Amino acid sequence: MNNVWVLVIAAGAIYGCFCILMGVAPGMILSHTPPVAGLKPLTAAEARGRDVYVAEGCSYCHTQNVRPLVQDKVFGRPSVGGDYAYDTPQLLGTERTGPDLSNIGARQPSDVWQYIHLYDPRALVHESIMPRYTWLFQVRPSASAGEITVPLPPGYAPANGVVIATQQAQDLVAYLKSLKQLPLGTVK
Amino acid sequence: MSVSVELLRDNVEPEDVALFSTFTISATAWLLFSTAVGVLLSFKFPYPDWATNPALSFGRLRAIHTNDAFYGWASVALSGAALYVASRTSGIPVAGKRFAWGGLALFNIAAILGTITLDMGINNGDQEYREWVWWVTAVFLLAVIFTFTALLTTVAKRVEREIYISNWYTLGAFVFTILLGITAYIPVYQRGLGQVAVQAFYMHNAVGMWFTFLALGVTYYALPKLLNRPIYSYALGVLGFWTNLFFYPVIGAHHYEFTPLPWWFQTLAIVFSVGMLVPVWAGTGNFFLTMRWQWETVRRSYALPFIVVGVAYYFLGSTQGTVEALRSLQTIWHLTNYTVGHSHATMYGFITFIAWGAIYALLPRATGKRPPVLATGLHFWLATVGVTAYVVFLSVGGTEQGLAWAAGDPFIASVEAAAPYWAGRAVAGLFMFLAHVIFAYNVFMMTVGPSRESDRYERRPAPVQST
Structure with a gap:
């Protein structure tokens, strides 16, 4: 040539x-791909929470894709294309250093658990290697009315003051709680 | 006295020497930065509470590590080598030097902007290897277009009749990457599952159509040059070019097996992954046959061992990729750290070693300054031992993760099973980083460093230059 x-x-x-x-x-x-029956777009707070999830790179360790394999049964039913109809950017992930989160809203519905876990994962799971997201929280002498304080177990709380969930933390938890798989049945 | 052929200095005009040197120095700076970040990340596995800070968090730094290693280091190192190869094989100095310099500046602007934005949490939706937001990638693509202009002009103005096979590969790499970059950043067909399909296409092509083509291109020049014998088979090189072009673009979906992507689409990707054995074995066979019975030359050379390891990892890593694509093995290995081991076998064992081999082979020819032998040997062994330990640790650790899941253990059992291997990986990473520091010293000695007695002693008289 x-x-x-x-x-x-x-x-x-x-x-x-x-x-x-x-x-x-x-x-x-x-x-x-049409959404699965009953799937709704995220609310404003959930969508902001999803932006936090993306900015902090959560999907480098957490998949949102349940495979049709026995070992994935614990995370929920196998994912289908319609689960992702409102999911842009897609967050399926390629690494599962931490558990899959497709159905975490149903599997772990407690706000308090999520707040403690985000502030210090090792307060709940001693062997966890997840980073602490302390910058989503503020430590202040006392909480004002309407603020969300995080009840940390002894040994994990700061020496003085209380831990307060910022708007970002609240949004992120709202997003995590929105991650619930809908039952299939009407969708082939 | 054994005078290696590596010491013959090329007749290169001073600006081309400066161009090749500056590309290499710039790439080396990004290698140091991106792998320092990599080491920091690897120590966060055994010490998760270390450096708890948004700017130093795992989720942000991971993309900085991969993107800067890809686009700051490997892209720039191989582009600089590709320009030099194009000039040598065309028999003329690099043409369109303004574009080459502009390309280098833009590569750096893109990497700096990309690093800052990613560290602020501004990204393109965690899409691996295209995390940079569109306007940062636009700067990068402009860098690719500028460098391509210089490369194409050089080859078009050549005085040789034939286009040497190296230039097929490197020109192809630039054309493919421009098309791929545009395809990857148009949003209209990237909603929900549609974006998964585009991401599958993008992430493998960014590696395969850019780095693989660049690395093979410079190897087709550096290897015969170092051995002072022609490439074993020109035809095998051409076969490799076309089969790479026909098989690579289809295999991306093997990163998303067992997802809701259409089953046949995944199967197609697996079938073509098996097809990839043709270009991989054609390429590696060709390189090893070129080296046949020349092992003494390899042993005495400081550049050839890097190319030997690079070609060996090309063979091993790519063949491993084919095996990994099979569904039966994906059930265990997919989503585990096994894949991180694989990506280092290929992007580091193959691409980075070839970049080093090409730099050690060609840069002293341009500048007339050799790297110190001891430092080069240290670089080689630290990097080779480091990356091999890295891949072994993560392959075993990843398998443990996959087996823990398959056994139905609680999830945290997979974290505990992999923990010792992550610690080992961090130490291996430290070896690799140390190798890069030595490499940086060698780059200094090959470029702006003082001319040494040993260079003057062994260098043949440089051809008279018309400057």
């Missing part, structure tokens, strides 16, 4: 076809 333009244009044209066939076309078709 001694014509550089033929080489570049031929290789580019072939790869361009692959981009359309393997990227654009599947993306376009699957973007129209």
Whole structure:
């Protein structure tokens, strides 16, 4: 081959076809996957919480994809395309250093548990290696009316003051609680 | 006295020497930064309470580690080498130097902006290897387009009749990456499951159509040059080029097996992953056959061992990729740290070692300054032992994770099972980082460092230059 333009244009044209066939076309078709029956878009607070989840990179350790395998049964029913109809950006993940969160809203519905766990995971699961998200909380001498204080077990609470959940923490917990798999039945 | 062929200095005009040197120095700075971040991340596994701070948190730094290693280090190191190779094989100096310099500046601007935004928690939705927001990636793609302009102009103006096989691969890499980058950032077909399909396509192609093509391209030049014999088979190189182009774009969905992506779509990806054995074995066979019966030359060279390890990891890592794609093995290995081991076998064992091999092979030819032998040997052994230990630790640890899940143990059992291997990985990472510090010293000695007695002693008289 001694014509550089033929080489570049031929290789580019072939790869361009692959981009359309393997990227654009599947993306376009699957973007129209209908939601599972009863699935609702996130509320404003849940959507803000999802933004915190994305900004902190939670999906590098937590998948949101239950596989049709025996070992995944503990996390819920196998995920279907319709579960992700309102899920953009997609957060399926490729690493499961921590548990899958597809159905965490049903599996762990307690606000208090989530707040303690976000502030210090080792307060609840001693062997956990999850980072502490202390910057989603404030430590203050006392709480004002309407503020959410986090009841940490002895040894994990700061020496002075109380731990208060910021708006970001509240949004994130709202999002985590929204992660509930809907029963299939009407969807094949 | 054995004078290695590595000491023959090329007749290169001073600005091309500066260009190659600056690309390499810039890439090395990003290698040091991104792998310092990697070491920090690896120590967060055994010490999760260490450096609890948003700017130093795992979720933000992970993307900084991968993106800066990809786009600050490997892309720039291999682009610099590709430009040099294009100039040598075309018989002319690098053409369109303004574009080459501009490309280098833009690569750095993109990596700096990308690092700052990611550390602020501003990202493109945790989509692996395209975490940079669109306007940062736009700067990166502009860098790719600028560098491509210089590369294409150089090859187009060549005085040699044939386009040497290296340039097929490197030109292809730039064309593919421009198309891929545009495809990846148009949002209209990326909602919900649709984005999963695009992400599958993107993440494997970013590795396979960019780094693999660049690394193979520079190997097709550096290896025969170092051995002073032609490549074993030009035809195998051409076969590898086209089969890479036809198989790679289809295999991405093997990162999303057992997801709601259509089952046949996943199966297609697995079938083509098996097909990948053709270009991988054609390429590695070709390289090893080129080296045949020259092991004494390999042993005496300081650049060839890096290429030997690079080609070996290309063979092992890519063949492992095919095996990993099979559904039966994915049930255990997928989502575990086994895949992190695999990505280091390929992006580090293969791509990074080839980049080092090319730099050690070609940079002294351009500058006339050799790296110190002892430091180069230390770099080689620390990096080789480091990455091998890294891959072994995570492969075993990942398998333990997968087996714990399959056994139906409580989830935390998989964390406890992997914990000792994560500690081992952190130590292996430290070895690798130490190797990079030595490499940085060698880059200094090959570029701006003082000329040494041993260089003058062994260097052949440089051809007279018309400057």
